[in-house]
Amino acid sequence: MEHTPTIRSKIETELKQRGYSFSSFSKISGINRGTFSAMLNSNPPKPISVRQMDLITKALGYPEGWLYELYIEECFYEGKGHWKRIKPFLLRCVELGRQDFIQKVLSRLTEDLSYVPTIFSLAEELHAEGKEKESVPFYECVVENEKYYHSERLAISQYRLFSYSLNKDLENNRQLAIKFAPFRKNLPENHQLDALLKLANVYFQVHDCETVIQYAKELGVLATNIYQQQIQTKLKKREVKPLNTERHLIVYYGQAYLLQGSAFEKQGLYEKAMEFIPYYANLAGLEGMNEIGMFEARRLQLFANANRLSLEILMGNMTNLSGYVELIKNNPPEILHGLLTIMESANTYKYSIDDVLTLFAENINDFRDLRTNITYYHNNYNLVIYSRFFLELSRYYFNKGNYSEAIDSMLNSLKASSQLSDKAYYIKSITLLFEKYKDHSTLEQRAEYEKVLKEVEYNIKQMTS
Incomplete structure (x- = not known):
């Protein structure tokens, strides 16, 4: 029967072939002689850290990751997972892009489902560091192994994968939205705000106006409830905790009505669309507005003015065409959209x-x-x-x-x-x-x-x- 090498037998073989003693190898690797000896000779042997494994690899002239296949067994010494070794190893595999080793470790870990929360925490750490692509295998692992369908953990993992996978392919985005949507209500409120806004925008882009309105209404109710909770907290002279969302709360409130109006506009129901403008036109007076909130309120007011003029033009009222032209001229990012509005009206009502x-x-x-x-x-x-x-x-x-x-x-x-x-x-x-x-x-x-x-x-x- 062929002997399966271990990480220690592999190192010992290399030392013998090259004629290194513990003392001489300690000098070139930078690992303390006593520590190195304890790794190989103690009973039970002293665990090898990822850093020490990398130092040994470098000293022997091998490429990074040389011992990683064997190190997986070190992470599961005596059949048990040792997170203090596993986490640094996974992070090092993330740095090197070794998806193969990451998948092997996760597969072993999830033989015990009690590790799912730990894997989720690591995924969230990577996300917080801006390592979205690198966190995907960990969120996927949670999705595949979380046993509680209504858990917040599963909902957040599904949301992260949904957000990361959105791209220019509108049908891809629609399918992603269909898959994620059932989990939205299990998210914490801050994530729900971002998720509902993304869902509404996905369906707006694929022209599913009824679904846009559904999610925009949900968004409006949620944003209103959170705002009212914040007001009540302030009245009780308690500290309002940071919401930790991608945008200011006013954006979600304003977009909830703006998107509903836009959905009706897309259906040609211009008078109905006009009814939503007052809800986001004058939000600067809301309580607790900081500098960012005031900036967003001014932006929403600009959108409201532009949308009001736009709807009038789409309904064939050209009285304010010069004012609308001046508005988009002074706001270069709005020129393309503004010209589209004018073009659609000109083609509908046949004017030059x-x-x-x-x-x-x-x-x-x-x-x-x-x-x-x-x-x-x-x-x-x-x-x-x-x-x-x-x-x-x-x-x-x-x-x-x-x-x-x-x-x-x-x-x-x-x-x-x-x-x-x-x-x-x-x-x-x-x-x-x-x-x-x-x-x-x-x-x-x-x-x-x-x-x-x-x-x-x-x-x-x-x-x-």
Whole structure:
């Protein structure tokens, strides 16, 4: 029967082959001679720390991680897990990116489910240090092994994995939201606020307005309750504990109403959408507002003013068009969204906005120049707005008989939608539009159209394979 080497037998073999004594090896490794001897000769032997193992590896000239496979047994000496050895070993494996050893240790650990809370604590430590990617295997381990379905631990782990996995693929995000949503109410209130806002935004991007409204309502109720609890705490002259959320509390309250209004706007119910504006237009007077809260209140007020004007324009009331143009002109981050609103209204009510397009020609050209680097719009919201704007601009130019500009704009829209994997909502509309006006396109435009369609087909195959 072949003898299975241990970490100690491996070290002893190396020492003998190289002619090292404990004394001589102690000098080159930096490990005390007595300590080194106790590791190999004591009965029972003195445990080897991760740092000592790394010093031995370096002294023998081997690459980092050389003894790690054997060190796993050191972590489970006599069949029991020893967390004081396991934790430093796992952290070192995290540093070296050794997912294989991490999975082996976690597999051994979870033979005893009492370790699940300990693994969760380590995942939270990594998260707090900004090591999101590195914490994933630990949260996944908790999800796979937590025996209490309604535990806060499981809910937080599911929330972390949901948050980390959101990307530009809207269908991916929708599936993640479906998987995570049942756990949201088991989260602590601070995490619930962030989770509900993320869920509402995911469904807003996939145009599921009913679900947006559902989560936005939940968000509004929760934010209101927390605010009222804080007021009561202050009245009792007690200290209000920090909420520990990603944003100020006022953001969740304001976004709850802003998102509901936006969902109704997306459905074309502009008068209904208008009803939500007063709820987030004047929040600066709320009690307990600090500097950050006042900043967020001013931002929400700006959104309220912009949305009010936007809705009026979408309803065909062009009285305040010049005021709206001035507003977006003075707020560059809002230019793209503002121009989309104006384009949609112009296409619906059939009026000319050539003067507006001339005024913002430089901005539009800057947007158009990003056709080869559309990922500049790194989040889904901006990509969606980008795609919608160029689709509406394309329709506007087609209606005016400016086919070259129309097809160029349509190609910008198609490219953005393909990167979002937003096939259902936009790509069908864009392809139908192109086929309708195909005879007006140049050879170069047709070639680019075919190229982007191949990218779309490739993305679909990747998602379904």
